[in-house]
Amino acid sequence: xxxxxxxxxxxxxxxxxxxxxxxxxxxxxxxxxxxxxxxxxxxxxxxxxxxxxxxxxxxxxxxxxxxxxxxxxxxxxxxxxxxxxxxxxxxxxxxxxxxxxxxxxxxxxx
Amino acid sequence: xxxxxxxxxxxxxxxxxxxxxxxxxxxxxxxxxxxxxxxxxxxxxxxxxxxxxxxxxxxxxxxxxxxxxxxxxxxxxxxxxxxxxxxxxxxxxxxxxxxxxxxxxxxxxxxxxxxxxxxxxxxxxxxxxxxxxxxxxxxxxxxxxxxxxxxxxxxxxxxxxxx
Numbered sequence: 001x002x003x004x005x006x007x008x009x010x011x012x013x014x015x016x017x018x019x020x021x022x023x024x025x026x027x028x029x030x031x032x033x034x035x036x037x038x039x040x041x042x043x044x045x046x047x048x049x050x051x052x053x054x055x056x057x058x059x060x061x062x063x064x065x066x067x068x069x070x071x072x073x074x075x076x077x078x079x080x081x082x083x084x085x086x087x088x089x090x091x092x093x094x095x096x097x098x099x100x101x102x103x104x105x106x107x108x109x110x
Numbered sequence: 111x112x113x114x115x116x117x118x119x120x121x122x123x124x125x126x127x128x129x130x131x132x133x134x135x136x137x138x139x140x141x142x143x144x145x146x147x148x149x150x151x152x153x154x155x156x157x158x159x160x161x162x163x164x165x166x167x168x169x170x171x172x173x174x175x176x177x178x179x180x181x182x183x184x185x186x187x188x189x190x191x192x193x194x195x196x197x198x199x200x201x202x203x204x205x206x207x208x209x210x211x212x213x214x215x216x217x218x219x220x221x222x223x224x225x226x227x228x229x230x231x232x233x234x235x236x237x238x239x240x241x242x243x244x245x246x247x248x249x250x251x252x253x254x255x256x257x258x259x260x261x262x263x264x265x266x267x268x269x270x271x272x273x
Contacts, residue, residue, distance in 0.1 A: 048255030063255075080206075108256075110137070
């Protein structure tokens with residue numbers, strides 16, 4: 001049992017190195033401003049409703065589910081943060097963190 | 111009976127002309143030009159998404175106006191049609207905004223602030239010839255496909271006679 005968290009962290013890292021795509025994370029600074037953007041890697045997941053264009057807005061997907069290795073990102077993403085991906089800026093609408101250290105960020109284009 | 115399509119556009123124009131609402135729904139596009147994201151949905155297969163997808167794809171902030179049906183009946187001596195429009199709201203990101211505009215504010219602005227900045231509010235103006243002022247509007251909470259809050263208002267307009 002004690003090795004399980006390590007195994008899951010390793011699995012998350014392998015998932016990202018295999019399927020991950022780059023994005024830029026813009027966290028809030030806690031006082032109404034923004035911290036500098038930082039590169040992150042995530043995996044684009046199947047959204048709640050399939051859209052008829054490729055990612056990016058105008059044409060593009062307006063809603064993204066972005067799987068990230070949550071425990072490795074500082075500060076932790078929270079709703080209201082922004083993520084730049086494929087030329088579009090998305091707002092983190094919801095964070096679904098799992099006990100395994102990963103999280104699904106539900107993003108909507110701004 | 112009136113064609114609902116031009117009325118949809120008239121509602122959009124009226125909403126866009128409410129200064130407080132336009133300000134809340136205006137963003138800068140990629141060329142840094144202001145764009146007011148209050149739009150109309152028309153059922154034009156091949157040109158438009160289906161309504162469910164159009165609502166799903168709404169960016170934040172934005173509003174979408176769609177005709178959602180007409181009820182026929184003998185409502186009173188001069189009314190046999192009541193047309194209904196859905197007003198879909200998606201508020202902007204409040205993070206880092208000094209004075210955020212939430213769903214409560216958006217609905218209050220919609221109902222109370224006059225188009226053009228002066229005169230009667232949208233509840234008390236005749237939007238199109240042949241159309242009476244709207245019945246008292248309503249709004250309800252909804253959840254989107256990601257279980258995120260959104261709101262949908264309803265405007266019901268009685269038609270004057272049978273045009």
